[in-house]
Amino acid sequence: MNDTFALRPPSRRAFLGAVLLGAASAGLPAVPARASGGLVPVLPAPTGPYPVDVVRHAFTDPARTDPWDPALGPRQVVVGVVYPARSVTGFPRAPQLTPGEAAVFGALAPLVRGLPAAGVDWAGTLTHAHAGAPPLPGRRPVVLYTPGGGDARTLGTGLAEELASHGAVVVLVDHPGEASQVELPDGTVRESVLHGPPDPATFRTMADTRVADLRLVLDRLGELPHAAVTDPCRTGILGHSAGGTAAALLAARDPRIRAVANLEGYLGPEPWPGDRPLLLLRTDGFEGAARIERSWAGLRARRRTLRAANHWVLTDHAAIVPRLHAAGLVPDAVRDGLVGPGDAAASFAAVRRELRGFFGRELRGLPGREAGRVRR
Structure with missing residues (x-):
């Protein structure tokens, strides 16, 4: 069973709960959602020759209970x-976020990461993808994306759009119940049920659930809208933090994964x-770097360490946090703790280059420009 759905406001909302971010945070109290308004975060534009489309x-x-x-x-999985x-x-x-998702994220952000409690219009951020546009014909490599612990898939938007603009199909996978917020097809915004750092049993549930979610997507790639343009024989996976752990576990259990990119995730x-x-x-700034290393x-792997950088420079926060810092909405300590004191834009550009080159090589190349005019 599957459902393709449009972006729309939620019909109802659960009480705001705590969220696990980066697989290690303190428990949070319930708080009311805040109104939007203020500075609008801007995401980096993709660099490839193709414009991009997005569909939820x-x-x-039916074989798994949530x-x-x-x-x-x-179990329901949103991509x-x-x-x-x-x-x-x-x-x-x-x-980037529906109004309901933005309200939940805006309420959680200051409690978990020190992002501003006011002055940011989280619902105003636009992606560079256009909803409902026709796909470019051809059979294209597929890259799955699984986010960090407690994060929503939407924080991988900049990476996904970069790869898609160079010819890949990228499937951003949410893990409802663990993710900070996910809007379901009926308009419900499902929030995280996790409170505080996971004990070993909870972490195992996280890992196994993520692998099962990703396998579900792999099994049913043919049911995606525009599935005819995907090439399941050229499938890779990209994961950040706990998503990097899940990506490696999936590759260990499923030979359909041809290449793995792990963004600061523990291998085990x-x-x-x-x-x-x-x-x-x-x-070089992440507190868990020594254990990960x-x-x-x-x-045997291609490796790169980003200098003067921190854990969430590997996500869309590389663009969002410096803009908030420049506007005086977050202090130096919050910026440094999220993306590091260095040039976050340059770090994120380096990440996108690495991913583009890696998947281009290992998935037998991202296709070049087809004959004919590509119109934006």
Whole structure:
């Protein structure tokens, strides 16, 4: 069972709960959602020759009961699919967050990361993808994206649009119940049920649930809108933080994954299979870097360390946080703790170059420009 759905306001909203971010945060009290308004974050434009399209889609897995809330019944997984487009003329740019998602994120942000409690219009941020545009014809490599612990898939928007603008199809996967906020097809905004750092059993549930969610998406790529332009034989995966852990676990269990990019994620608890190309990116400022580096010891991989950088420079926060800092909405300590004191834009550009080159090589190349005019 699946459902493709349009971006729209929620029909109802659950009480705001705590969220686990980066797989290590303190428990949070419930707080009311805040009104939007103020500075609008801006995401970096993709650099490729193709304009991009985005569509939201949902899968239901009748074989699994939701592990975080069994009362909800079968597991539901929401994805955002970013394609290279033939033309985006006449199609609107899609927002990064729905109004309901933005309200929840805006209420959580100051409690978890020190982002401003007011002065930011989280609902105003537009992506560079256009909703409803026709895809560019051709069979294209597929890259799955799984976010950091407690993060929503939308923080991978800049990475997804970059790869799609160069010819890949990127499937951003949310993990409802763990993600900070996810709007479901009925308009409900589902929030995280996690409180505080996970104990070993909870972390195992997180990892196993993520792998099962990703396998569900792999199994049913053919049900995605515009599935005819995907090439399931050229599939890679990209994960940030806990998503990097899940990406490696999926590759260890599923040979359909041809290449793995791990953005500062611990490799464990299962051994890396060693027979798939691996890209390892990390920052020099992340407090868990030493433990992560030990888990990467002895692996054959392409590696890069970003200097004067921190954990969330590997996400859209690389663009968002410096803009808030420049506007006086966050202090130096918050900026440094999220993206580091260095040039976050340059770090994020380096990450996008690394990913573009890695998946271009290992998935037998991102296609070049087809004959004919590509219209924006």
